[in-house]
Amino acid sequence: MTAIDDRLDATFTALADPTRRAIVARLAQGDATVNELAGPFAMTLPGISKHLKVLERCGLISRTRRAQFRPCHLEREALDAAVDWIEESRRTWTERFDKLDEHLRELHNERFPTTGEQAHD
Amino acid sequence: MTDQRAQADTLTYTRVFSAPRELVFRCMIEPEHLTHFWGPKGVSAPLEHIKVDARPGGVFETVMVDDAGGGRYPTRAVYVEVAEPERLVWTETHSGMTMTATFVDLGDARTEVHIRQTNVPEAFHNPQAQAGFATSLDRFAAYVGNLSNESG
Structure with a gap:
């Protein structure tokens, strides 16, 4: 029911790449420099930088401008928005199915007013 | 496509209902049924605003009404496939998401419904x-x- 706004769309597009997801997962544990991020991915620094730019553009991460260290910081709110969307979608179906379950029960009770009794037409 | 693959590709929701498959399927396409459950918790889907034309290309429209605030949210979808009583596929026009509902007869008047949400x-x-x-x-x-x- 929730329309995906452009910002959220950009966030999901950015997260479509496995390397970028891994970067986000790493940053969820704390800030890290480009060098620290490049380590586990067997990637060149320019390669990592390209990914960081995509994440930065959609607001998922921010970087300070000082020196070459420029620690990367995960913007939790942007990530939460994406996770919230998924959770809301799941909640909608859960609640809908709860109601359908109840509706089916009522239909059954209307048709078979006394439990254990056979249908009588 | 195996179940595993289906789950890897998409968001999936599954529920088992104690009702025959034909009835569960009808619940998903008949306004008189939909009005009872289509709105999630705290949200109504008034019967007079539910429009169902259950055939490929046909519309599926509702207006969701927030019980507390009274806010109204129209939704619109188009059916892609209507294969009673096994499968129902529709695409939401506002989000572009496609929903595939699969109805599995478990016997004993029980039905498993899978919802696969793609283009998520x-x-x-x-x-x-x-x-x-x-x-x-x-x-x-x-x-x-x-x-x-x-x-x-």
Whole structure:
């Protein structure tokens, strides 16, 4: 029911790449420099930088401008928005199915007013 | 396509209902049934605003009304496939998402309904993504846990 706004769309597009997801997962544990991020991915620094730019553009991460260290910081709110969307979608179906379950029960009770009794037409 | 693959590609919701498959399927396409459950908790789907033309290309429209605030949210979808009583596919025009509902007759007047939501935001399409989030975000881990435990 929730329309995906452009910002959220950009966030999901950015997260479509496995390397970028891994970067986000790493940053969820704390800030890290480009060098620290490049380590586990067997990637060149320019390669990592390209990914960081995509994440930065959609607001998922921010970087300070000082020196070459420029620690990367995960913007939790942007990530939460994406996770919230998924959770809301799941909640909608859960609640809908709860109601359908109840509706089916009522239909059954209307048709078979006394439990254990056979249908009588 | 195996079930495993289906789950890796999409968001999936599963529920078993104690009702025959034909009835559960009718519930998904008849306004008189839909009005009872289509709105999630705290949201109504008034009968007079539900429009169903259950055939490929036909519309599926509702107006969701927030019980508390009275806010009204029209929704619109178009059916892609109507294969009674096994499968129902529709595409939401506002989000571009496609929903595939599959109805499995479990015998004993029980029916399992699978909802597969495709064209969802890419990030959650594969298990690596889910694992990546699960290791770092408690909330997402809880979400993935609920999703895999929901088939009961």
